[in-house]
Amino acid sequence: MRIILGSIYTFLLCFIILLLNSPLSALAADFYPKTVQSQLKLATFDVDATPPVGSSLTYDPMINSWDLGLRAKGIVILGAGEPIVMCSVDWIGIANDSQDEFKRIMAEAAGTIPSRVVVHAIHQHDAPTSDFGAENMLKTAGLSTLAFEGSYARDLIQRLGQAISKSITSAVPFTHIGTGQAEVYKVASNRRILGPDGKVKYTRTSATKDSVIRAAPEGLIDPMVSLISFWNNDKPLAVLSYYASHPQSYYRTGISNPDFPGIARFMRQLAVPDALHIHFNGAGGNLTAGKYNDGAKENRLILAERLADGMKRAWDNNKRNPVSPASVKWSIESVALKPAAGIENLEAAMKTQTSVFLSNNLSKLVWLKRLEAGKKIDISLLSIGNARILHLPGEPFVEYQLAAKAERPDLFVAVAGYGDYAVGYIGNAIAYSQGGYETGQASGVTAEAEGILMKAIHKLLTVKSK
Template identity: 55%
Template sequence: MPTDHHHPHQTKQRDSNVATLARAWKSLRIHLLAKVATFDLSMTLLLAVFLLGWLPIGNVEGFAAEPGSIQVATFDLDVTPPVGSMMAYDPVRRHDELGLRCRGLVIVGAGQPIVLCAVDWIGIANGAHDAFRDALATAAETTPDRVAVHCLHQHDAPRSDFTAEQILHHAGATDLGGFESSFQRDVLQRLSQTVTAAVPHAQTITHAGFGTATVEKVASNRRLLGPDGKVKATRYTACGDPELRAEPEGTIDPELSCLVFYNGTKAIASLTYYACHPQSYYRTGVPSPDFPGIARIIRGQDVPETMHIHFNGAGGNIGAGKYNDGNKANRLVLAARVADAMKRAFDSAERFPITADLISWSVAPVALPPAPHLDRDQLQATLENPSSPEAQSAPANLAWLGRCQSGHKIDLACLGVGNVRVLHMPGELFVEYQLAAKKMRDDLHVAMAAYGDYGPGYIGTEIAYGQGGYETSQRASRVDKSCEHVLMDSIALLLGKAE
């Protein structure tokens, strides 16, 4: 087994010494360069070479890196809303033993830093998604296009949409509901501080690993088709109808993927990906990470020295309804099944040496066409009539439509780690996109994180928009059916399969 070349205590002491020296030299350099103007030209050049040569420009302060190596800094923040604040559907009544987390990592050494972030909220949309990426980019000293922010989509959790909030303010609304964002802005400030503090403690990564495992009896397709090819029923994540639970699983991706970063034999971070709506039960008034978050907690207890970060895959049309009748005891049953797959994928991960040249980050900005039913004048009229049944969704619909009409593009991204590719996608994406991406590059290990920018809502396949059902209804989806071609072309580009 490969081992770390440095004793852990020596490494920690060395990194501390380097950080102290770096700060001292930075302070001295600023002071002396301010005095340089009083010297003659030859002394100026000499001091410039001396001072600028000591600390390599562009290196992250706080640790020394081997040439060609990468480093990973992890971060973890409590993002549980306070009692009395509004979540996506209900105000917080109380807290229980669990809370909501914002976790991620910063990859340093492969060009500008790369930031991956997963949040236990229902969704972060539009201007809020921009703000989170901007804040993380500033904290990690990188650019927003090298930052991916995703939610796990738990329902007893907050939403965040600064654009919708602004629309309500302009309309003179006094009740902002779940769009009131003072807590979310506080989280942004604390998250920036957390990441800034984490980066100097980045650890050298010697190896990466990738493993998969089949998740048993969790995921099932929500959209049950009749003989005519239309959706006859929706099997939600909690399904009390035994006839619907008896229907086949349908199209799912049963595979949970696990990407691990190691320092020698120690796993620094474990990133898992699995496509499924995460609700066992909700509308309790108690913030909950639900069964995927509990699975993550279980893994944290099993392997406490590793940061466990979970991403929801393309689970827009996937839930646990076949295996969950709504009995509250099922939350732990589902969590145990996911945790078991996380363990098996982690334990079976195939390790390989990793250097900076094996890390890549690609971005494909896309303009997703808005749904044809979105009409600005109608939405504005709805917004001004709070008693309308559609008034609650009007701010988010107006926010998304305005972004589209302004020419805004969403960044699709792909992280490359050796022969691993992780796609970072927006919205409540259908699982068919994930399956198609894996099939497109079956010579690589492909994983997917969806629920990035939450603005588009559900993103179905083209055929799904003619099949009916909740997910592609006007209530749920804000994009046109032609999105399939836009997304599949960009996925092919990111995976190196564009024609």
């Protein structure tokens, strides 16, 4: 009996060994989840985000659309754990409950969780805003929902979900990422010009007509445009660009348009048509094109050409490196920023303030209530090969971007601002003692934001990205 059992055991062992080394094992592996997850794939999506005429843009009723419409573009990374979704929208901002809903629907479509989805705005001013919490607050108070009317935003969310679901069915392998950067000449300038007393003397707006203010030095900026591209061997699939500046040449026209970053993106799409081009605005809260733009409409093309030129040179500098699922990591630090004094007074001001004031500030009140309910804002980092992409909320000052890059000079670090738009401007600590528009009522946080954000950035880039 023992001999028979031993023979059976030996036979089964030999059969298993033969099976594992046979062509059938490759067929079986196609159905084994871990093997499926061993290959990185990329899906891309591109959706029209232009609302219909008659809708409310952030500051004005929409009377027409431009030659170039607004877009919502993004990628889905598959094969490195739960899918990762990154989306950029040609809107001024997406805040609070709207962030939640965008992420929820997009996560469902991608088969992932909301914390592995980021939605950023490029911050063009002739474009919509979205905050379902603000919309509900105005409705509850019996007031017009103004720019926060959310019908079109809900439609866009559903179409994004459909586009993501469809894109995943045609996802393609990606084997390499490319990184490249180049200086952009004569676009960004620091908007906060200090006087001899160390206080803000002038604010250089997007279109600065005063020649004296334009003549002031460029100031602290990040002059580099950073490109991270995804490749299937030698075929480019997607190009993500990052540049820090307010993206306006002129606005308050009632005509929705993607302004000069959208034009530059379109130029690069024509130049490299095989890859989807997706642009993210960096930490440019205190940067504008004001030194180089007096508001003349011809400057929109000039600024676009300068940005596109930088993008081209960054593309030409591209260095491609292989990547594997093991080299892809998603990390999060959730932060509770300190609210500025007086935000609670916005509730009483809703019935008396202008629509422009409410468009700029009401999301701060919604955020305060969410904060009091225990909700935090996620700071996230995508690590992929030698590249790191940091995702920040609000309108962060360029100091955060420069600090993030300095944190890891051994890596290629890109920064996207304008995630959850709720808190408005996020200055560095000293800026709150210098005065100026950005760190006054336009900021929903205090000088303590620097310590909180920098702690999260340091942890993400030095601990969680390993």
